[in-house]
Amino acid sequence: MSEIRLSSEKRLRLFSGRGFPELSEEVATELGIPITPTSAYDFANGEIFVRFEESVRGCDAFVIQSHAAPVNKQIMEQLIMVDALKRASAKRITVVAPFYGYARQDKKHRGREPISARLMADLYKTAGADRLMVVDLHTSQIQGFFDGPVDHLFALPMLADYVGKKVDRSRLTIVSPDSGRVRVAERWSELLGGCPIAFIHKTRDPRVPNESVVGKVVGDVAGQTCVVIDDMIDTAGTITKAVEALFEGGAKEVIIAATHPVFSGPAIDRLKACKATEVVITNSLPVPEEKRFDGLTVLSIAPLLARAIREVFEDGSVTSLFDGHS
Numbered sequence: 443m444s445e446i447r448l449s450s451e452k453r454l455r456l457f458s459g460r461g462f463p464e465l466s467e468e469v470a471t472e473l474g475i476p477i478t479p480t481s482a483y484d485f486a487n488g489e490i491f492v493r494f495e496e497s498v499r500g501c502d503a504f505v506i507q508s509h510a511a512p513v514n515k516q517i518m519e520q521l522i523m524v525d526a527l528k529r530a531s532a533k534r535i536t537v538v539a540p541f542y543g544y545a546r547q548d549k550k551h552r553g554r555e556p557i558s559a560r561l562m563a564d565l566y567k568t569a570g571a572d573r574l575m576v577v578d579l580h581t582s583q584i585q586g587f588f589d590g591p592v593d594h595l596f597a598l599p600m601l602a603d604y605v606g607k608k609v610d611r612s613r614l615t616i617v618s619p620d621s622g623r624v625r626v627a628e629r630w631s632e633l634l635g636g637c638p639i640a641f642i643h644k645t646r647d648p649r650v651p652n653e654s655v656v657g658k659v660v661g662d663v664a665g666q667t668c669v670v671i672d673d674m675i676d677t678a679g680t681i682t683k684a685v686e687a688l689f690e691g692g693a694k695e696v697i698i699a700a701t702h703p704v705f706s707g708p709a710i711d712r713l714k715a716c717k718a719t720e721v722v723i724t725n726s727l728p729v730p731e732e733k734r735f736d737g738l739t740v741l742s743i744a745p746l747l748a749r750a751i752r753e754v755f756e757d758g759s760v761t762s763l764f765d766g767h768s
């Protein structure tokens with residue numbers, strides 16, 4: 443009599459978009475598994491084609507893509523990969539987007555605007571994603587836009603650990619570049635022994651993208667080493683204006699720490715020209731050689747992503763990765 447065996451073994455598989463394959467490779471090395479071979483190319487008119495070169499039936503799929511510039515292309519490619527996985531019978535599909543594009547458009551600031559961060563979540567759901575894994579969302583509420591589990595990872599403990607070893611904690615102030623990030627500054631302070639916090643009172647013209655107007659420093663920064671924190675550095679206008687305001691307020695030294703190095707347009711020139719001692723970021727997005735400079739430190743989030751992927755695959759706890767700082 444012939445025998446039929448059911449395969450109940452779960453299979454973890456990693457897939458990488460073309461946004462930042464080096465990060466995916468790092469994650470794969472951490473996990474000790476290969477990236478599933480994938481063919482991907484662009485048609486003459488910009489349309490994207492993707493095909494997996496091995497069977498993906500029944501696998502637990504993690505699709506890593508950095509939403510680096512050109513951001514729309516990377517997002518579309520990731521959506522197409524999810525669609526291909528769904529149609530090829532992957533058992534579960536997790537979208538891994540270390541930097542979640544369009545997160546800044548998370549509400550209508552004025553009438554007749556989109557909520558693009560919600561649209562993104564809907565697109566991933568429609569394509570077939572079962573869950574999302576992201577790092578330091580612009581605002582935590584974005585988790586609620588996706589109809590399914592969202593693993594919101596934090597680079598903060600890693601950044602704070604690095605900075606904490608370099609500074610004199612008795613003269614340290616954590617600075618939020620706007621009032622919206624004060625809660626994050628408080629978490630930094632908790633991790634670094636309860637140092638004082640300050641913030642920059644910032645106003646912005648919603649009709650002009652990437653332009654911020656810095657007001658004044660709220661808090662005492664005179665003689666302090668200030669660590670100014672943000673989720674992302676795009677054109678670096680926000681953060682370098684904050685650095686300027688801190689020195690005007692009497693800060694002795696300023697260090698910049700941010701998770702996502704978007705680094706568009708004048709960012710690098712601005713960062714080099716500002717008087718910050720060090721700029722600490724992660725590799726949630728690629729930082730090509732020509733954008734690197736003395737005083738820029740890039741910390742890898744690959745170990746964090748790998749640990750989280752393993753926890754999800756093994757039905758473990760992602761919260762446990764943050765020792766309560768979630």
Ligand code: R5P
Binds near residue numbers: 676677679
């Ligand atoms: C704003 O709310 C964000 O948290 C960042 O501060 C901002 O997007 C950074 O943009 P830029 O570097 O262009 O000022």
